[in-house]
Amino acid sequence: MELKDFLKQVHRIIEVKNGKDYNYKDIAKLIGANSRTYGEYLRGGITPLSMKTLLNLLTNLNDKDLVKVIRLWEEENIINKRKGK
Numbered sequence: 001m002e003l004k005d006f007l008k009q010v011h012r013i014i015e016v017k018n019g020k021d022y023n024y025k026d027i028a029k030l031i032g033a034n035s036r037t038y039g040e041y042l043r044g045g046i047t048p049l050s051m052k053t054l055l056n057l058l059t060n061l062n063d064k065d066l067v068k069v070i071r072l073w074e075e076e077n078i079i080n081k082r083k084g085k
Contacts, residue, residue: 003052004044011042 001009014030015022022030028038040046058066 002044003047003055004042006055007041 011022011024011027014027024039024042025035028035031038037046041048041051058069061069
């Protein structure tokens with residue numbers, strides 16, 4: 001699966017989970033990315049190597065550890081937002 005297809009699939013999962021439609025600008029804001037950059041990701045115009053590397057790394061974790069890592073990332077983002085970083 002290409003990265004753009006994976007991102008589109010995650011985008012759809014977020015829509016279903018939240019029960020509403022999001023355009024690419026909404027998702028870009030949600031993840032803290034520039035909307036033009038995220039749009040390019042979805043079109044396959046650019047494919048960031050770091051994103052592919054991280055996904056490949058995460059595939060080596062079991063489900064429990066994967067959730068643990070994602071929650072840690074989420075908690076750090078919340079803390080950094082509170083600190084204004």
